[in-house]
Amino acid sequence: MSKLNGRLRGINLGELMLTLPSLGWLMVFFILPSLIIFAIAFRTADAYGGIGDSWTLETILRLVNPNYPGIIWRTIWLSVSNTVICLAVSIPVAYYLARMDRRWRQWAMLLVVVPFWTNFLVRVFAWKTLLHTDGTLRHFLVWTGILGADQPLLYNSGSILLVLVYTYLPFAILPLYAAAEKFDFNLLEAARDLGASSPHAFFSVFMPGISRGIVTASIMVLVPSLGSYVIPEMLGGVDSDMLGNKIAQYVYTERNLPRASALAAVLILTVLIPLLGMMYINNRRQTRDRKEITDTLSHHTGIRA
Numbered sequence: 001m002s003k004l005n006g007r008l009r010g011i012n013l014g015e016l017m018l019t020l021p022s023l024g025w026l027m028v029f030f031i032l033p034s035l036i037i038f039a040i041a042f043r044t045a046d047a048y049g050g051i052g053d054s055w056t057l058e059t060i061l062r063l064v065n066p067n068y069p070g071i072i073w074r075t076i077w078l079s080v081s082n083t084v085i086c087l088a089v090s091i092p093v094a095y096y097l098a099r100m101d102r103r104w105r106q107w108a109m110l111l112v113v114v115p116f117w118t119n120f121l122v123r124v125f126a127w128k129t130l131l132h133t134d135g136t137l138r139h140f141l142v143w144t145g146i147l148g149a150d151q152p153l154l155y156n157s158g159s160i161l162l163v164l165v166y167t168y169l170p171f172a173i174l175p176l177y178a179a180a181e182k183f184d185f186n187l188l189e190a191a192r193d194l195g196a197s198s199p200h201a202f203f204s205v206f207m208p209g210i211s212r213g214i215v216t217a218s219i220m221v222l223v224p225s226l227g228s229y230v231i232p233e234m235l236g237g238v239d240s241d242m243l244g245n246k247i248a249q250y251v252y253t254e255r256n257l258p259r260a261s262a263l264a265a266v267l268i269l270t271v272l273i274p275l276l277g278m279m280y281i282n283n284r285r286q287t288r289d290r291k292e293i294t295d296t297l298s299h300h301t302g303i304r305a
Helices: 002-010 013-040 057-063 068-099 102-117 120-130 136-144 157-181 186-193 199-210 213-228 231-235 243-253 257-304
Strands: 043-045 049-053
Touching: 002 068, 013 199, 043 057, 043 257, 049 257, 057 257, 068 102, 068 199, 068 243, 068 257, 102 157, 120 157, 120 231, 157 186, 157 213, 157 231, 186 199, 199 213, 213 257, 231 243, 243 257
Parallel strands: none
Antiparallel strands: 043 049
């Protein structure tokens, strides 16, 4: 109780007033809608596809449908694969962007954000045309022997992953570049002077130095990837549905809002549980680091005394 009172006394009124608008925004547009979705998942569906008057566990129990685990697994592995590939490409890009001459850096950053100037649907349609069965790219790959004559480029998980990476790559590059720009590259020189190889210095000095950017980029890519709907809808096949497609099917085709809410609740938990886990690990790490610093200072103070 005394710790709680100490924390409350330590809250600055000005900081609280600055935080209230964002807290209100989160409450109204995130927390309340999420709670409503969880509540609807426990309601029955009426004859017109709306929300019934009674409560039931049937909708939740139907989540054990044998088709759902495959869809959930496909959603997770495509989203995680997309995040890993985006990070693998973006970290070196951010490194070289941060070390690039300012004149060329502006043009390089322009190339990163140019895709945002085009409508998202137009870009997906462009990829659909490029990967089409009668497209030039597929004919070239078949002619070179890289692709079999009966192998399509479209309507499979590979095409979905390719366009996911293309779509979300800028969302990984921008926060990583922001973190890399603030990094002191003299630390890499110092590591090499102490005998570390360039790869070792990169992974042991540069990567931890931009860890916040890596976490931010991971969240910015993973979260929207989990809820992807348009890309698998336009480029995926019959067996390439993700959770977003199934939710849309229950809303627009089958008109079953409770079942759509149940799947949406699964999607929310899929995003929320890893984020809470990362926050917990980060808080534990910060607490441990503060304790180590305090112990070190206490030890040196005792020696000096």
